[in-house]
Amino acid sequence: MKILVCIKQVPDMESKFKVDSDGTWYEKSDLVWRMNEYDEYAVEQAVQLKEQVKDADLTVLCIGGDQVKETMKKALAMGCDRGVHIADDDSNSKEPYEKAGIIAEYARDKSFDLVFTGMQSQDKGSAQVGLLIAEFLDMPGVSTIVDFSYSDGVVSVKRELEGGMKACVTARTPLTVTCQLGLNTVRYPTLPNIMKAKRKELLSIPVEDLLKVESRQETARIYFPEKKGTGLILEGGVAELADKLIGILKEKTTVLT
Amino acid sequence: MKLLLVAEYRDGKLLACCNELMDFSDKMGAESVMCLVGSENDLPGYSGTLYLADAKIYGEYNPDGHKQFILDVVEKEQVDMVAFSHSSYGWDLAPRVAFALKAAQVSEIVEVVDEIPVVPLCNAKLRRDVLVKTKQSVVTIQAGAFGLPEDPVGTPVVEKVEGNGEGRVEFTGYEQAESGGLDLGKAQVIVSGGRGIGKPENVEMIANLAKALGGEYGASRPVVDSEWVEHNRQVGTTGQTVTPKLYVACGISGAIQHLAGMKKSEFIVAVNTDRDAPIAEAADVLVVADLKEFIPLFTEKIQAL
Ligand SMILES: Cc1cc2nc3c(=O)[nH]c(=O)nc-3n(C[C@H](O)[C@H](O)[C@H](O)COP(=O)(O)OP(=O)(O)OC[C@H]3O[C@@H](n4cnc5c(N)ncnc54)[C@H](O)[C@@H]3O)c2cc1C
Ligand SMILES: Nc1ncnc2c1ncn2[C@@H]1O[C@H](COP(=O)(O)O)[C@@H](O)[C@H]1O
Numbered sequence: 001m002k003i004l005v006c007i008k009q010v011p012d013m014e015s016k017f018k019v020d021s022d023g024t025w026y027e028k029s030d031l032v033w034r035m036n037e038y039d040e041y042a043v044e045q046a047v048q049l050k051e052q053v054k055d056a057d058l059t060v061l062c063i064g065g066d067q068v069k070e071t072m073k074k075a076l077a078m079g080c081d082r083g084v085h086i087a088d089d090d091s092n093s094k095e096p097y098e099k100a101g102i103i104a105e106y107a108r109d110k111s112f113d114l115v116f117t118g119m120q121s122q123d124k125g126s127a128q129v130g131l132l133i134a135e136f137l138d139m140p141g142v143s144t145i146v147d148f149s150y151s152d153g154v155v156s157v158k159r160e161l162e163g164g165m166k167a168c169v170t171a172r173t174p175l176t177v178t179c180q181l182g183l184n185t186v187r188y189p190t191l192p193n194i195m196k197a198k199r200k201e202l203l204s205i206p207v208e209d210l211l212k213v214e215s216r217q218e219t220a221r222i223y224f225p226e227k228k229g230t231g232l233i234l235e236g237g238v239a240e241l242a243d244k245l246i247g248i249l250k251e252k253t254t255v256l257t
Numbered sequence: 258m259k260l261l262l263v264a265e266y267r268d269g270k271l272l273a274c275c276n277e278l279m280d281f282s283d284k285m286g287a288e289s290v291m292c293l294v295g296s297e298n299d300l301p302g303y304s305g306t307l308y309l310a311d312a313k314i315y316g317e318y319n320p321d322g323h324k325q326f327i328l329d330v331v332e333k334e335q336v337d338m339v340a341f342s343h344s345s346y347g348w349d350l351a352p353r354v355a356f357a358l359k360a361a362q363v364s365e366i367v368e369v370v371d372e373i374p375v376v377p378l379c380n381a382k383l384r385r386d387v388l389v390k391t392k393q394s395v396v397t398i399q400a401g402a403f404g405l406p407e408d409p410v411g412t413p414v415v416e417k418v419e420g421n422g423e424g425r426v427e428f429t430g431y432e433q434a435e436s437g438g439l440d441l442g443k444a445q446v447i448v449s450g451g452r453g454i455g456k457p458e459n460v461e462m463i464a465n466l467a468k469a470l471g472g473e474y475g476a477s478r479p480v481v482d483s484e485w486v487e488h489n490r491q492v493g494t495t496g497q498t499v500t501p502k503l504y505v506a507c508g509i510s511g512a513i514q515h516l517a518g519m520k521k522s523e524f525i526v527a528v529n530t531d532r533d534a535p536i537a538e539a540a541d542v543l544v545v546a547d548l549k550e551f552i553p554l555f556t557e558k559i560q561a562l
Binding site: 011013014016017019026095096097119122123124125126127128131132135136140141142143144158159160161162163164165166167168169170171172181182215216217218219220221222223224225227228231232233234235238239241242243245246248249252253254255256 | 267268317318343344345348349351352355357364365373376377378379380381382383384386388390391424427428429431432433434446478479481482488494495496502503510523524525526532533534537538542543545546547550551554558562
């Protein structure tokens with residue numbers, strides 16, 4: 001069985017963001033980078049599937065500059081067999097259709113049975129790339145899964161809907177699934193596996209070799225929204241804060257009477 | 258400009274998003290038609306043409322069949338834009354329709370300024386203006402960002418669409434969430450803990466404050482996903498929607514999916530170390546503090562009242 005998992009490196013969302021000089025993306029210096037949270041579940045599920053079927057080859061793919069290799073190494077340490085780094089210093093200006101086109105171009109002749117992606121990226125959050133890969137490769141795709149099982153070429157998943165309801169869906173491979181938070185329990189790579197990952201293949205391919213489609217949209221500008229919050233901000237020592245808050249609750253609500 | 262609004266139907270019922278789609282269409286200054294895979298027994302209050310496919314034939318989850326149905330309507334009506342809600346139904350279909358139409362897709366629009374769609378970036382800390390380069394486009398709109406003050410009362414002109422609704426995946430049924438007998442919706446005070454609580458032992462801190470305030474405790478999704486708290490206490494789009502007199506969000510950043518479940522609370526207090534956390538937008542009071550220091554002390558003081 002051949003499995004592909006696509007991951008993205010994103011900044012920690014608690015970072016202080018700054019708009020870059022172009023005004024079309026955030027400044028990339030001074031940020032802490034990590035694997036997109038949704039993709040951690042995708043990698044974990046792919047590794048679990050590999051462990052289940054045993055005879056499987058699992059490729060992790062990431063488009064981005066050299067720095068994304070750090071995040072790819074984590075996926076290798078979690079249990080992916082090989083890495084494909086699509087070298088692109090300008091990946092943030094690529095729109096979802098271009099990214100999916102690049103990934104599909106790489107995957108086209110490799111007959112993957114299963115493609116795992118995150119349901120969305122934490123920074124851009126377009127929720128498009130996974131399903132677009134499925135369209136490019138002409139395979140069915142199911143989004144937002146919170147449960148996955150595989151047996152004999154048939155995949156059974158649960159899609160998460162609003163209000164906590166789930167839809168049960170089955171499909172045959174080849175198939176693409178996009179993974180939602182909570183799909184599984186993501187493992188921490190062990191030290192021996194981190195060491196082993198250093199020796200795994202990590203192939204770099206220039207993005208120019210794989211980009212065959214044209215962009216359909218671009219970012220005009222990014223900016224901070226006007227603060228709509230009319231709320232009060234309390235700062236200071238905790239004892240003083242607690243007293244202030246009690247005063248406010250007594251005045252504005254009926255819960256303390 | 259002509260829009261196709263895609264209405265939603267689940268478990269035998271029309272979903273409430275049509276109103277938001279109609280408001281979006283008004284804001285775009287567009288004329289519209291609507292389509293629905295549903296039933297003629299439950300139609301939206303809409304005064305326009307509604308293309309209707311029978312959910313009994315098409316199935317409630319059948320991306321290939323629904324996609325083809327939408328594409329046929331697009332072809333017939335020559336629309337410029339297809340609009341979905343940014344929901345489990347909409348984000349699942351939109352990329353497929355966009356791909357087939359060779360159209361750009363703009364996801365999760367929160368606002369339209371001078372015809373330019375605006376979307377969130379980085380957990381809504383930033384905004385992004387998008388330039389669409391294709392003639393037709395597909396959009397999804399953020400839940401709650403649009404909406405008419407009242408549900409329109411029109412009656413649609415129904416055009417039934419016959420088709421076989423074939424597809425490659427099989428939908429086998431729904432699984433309902435278990436409530437475990439708890440109804441957060443009834444609580445007058447809810448204190449919720451988010452990822453900022455740091456470890457499962459700290460759930461008790463949140464529960465204690467809730468008890469001191471005579472209420473229930475809730476949680477954001479990561480706390481539930483980590484199994485520190487049961488799913489029946491999750492607040493948000495994929496959990497419960499609550500409207501207590503007081504909601505205290507501790508160590509919760511305020512992602513849109515969490516806000517959707519609690520922003521109608523009467524009074525909202527947030528406790529967060531990050532002054533810029535998006536929860537500040539919804540909070541009446543933001544206490545900038547480490548919850549591990551603030552909550553126990555605050556709880557003691559409440560108990561001493
Ligand atoms: C389709 C979909 C449905 C979803 N449904 C839901 C849902 O129903 N409910 C839900 O909650 N989420 C839902 N989510 C997830 C949502 O997008 C966010 O990922 C989630 O709400 C984040 O939870 P959080 O705020 O607890 O964690 P984070 O975003 O990680 O925020 C943690 C916060 O804690 C603060 N903090 C850290 N340490 C401390 C400290 N010591 N003291 C005080 N503050 C501290 C940080 O500053 C930060 O603001 C959904 C996502 C998707 C895609
Ligand atoms: N630069 C990238 N490299 C590899 N995969 C990506 C990249 N960007 C997005 N993806 C994949 O596509 C998913 C959805 O991203 P998005 O459409 O941007 O919300 C992510 O969870 C990843 O699995």
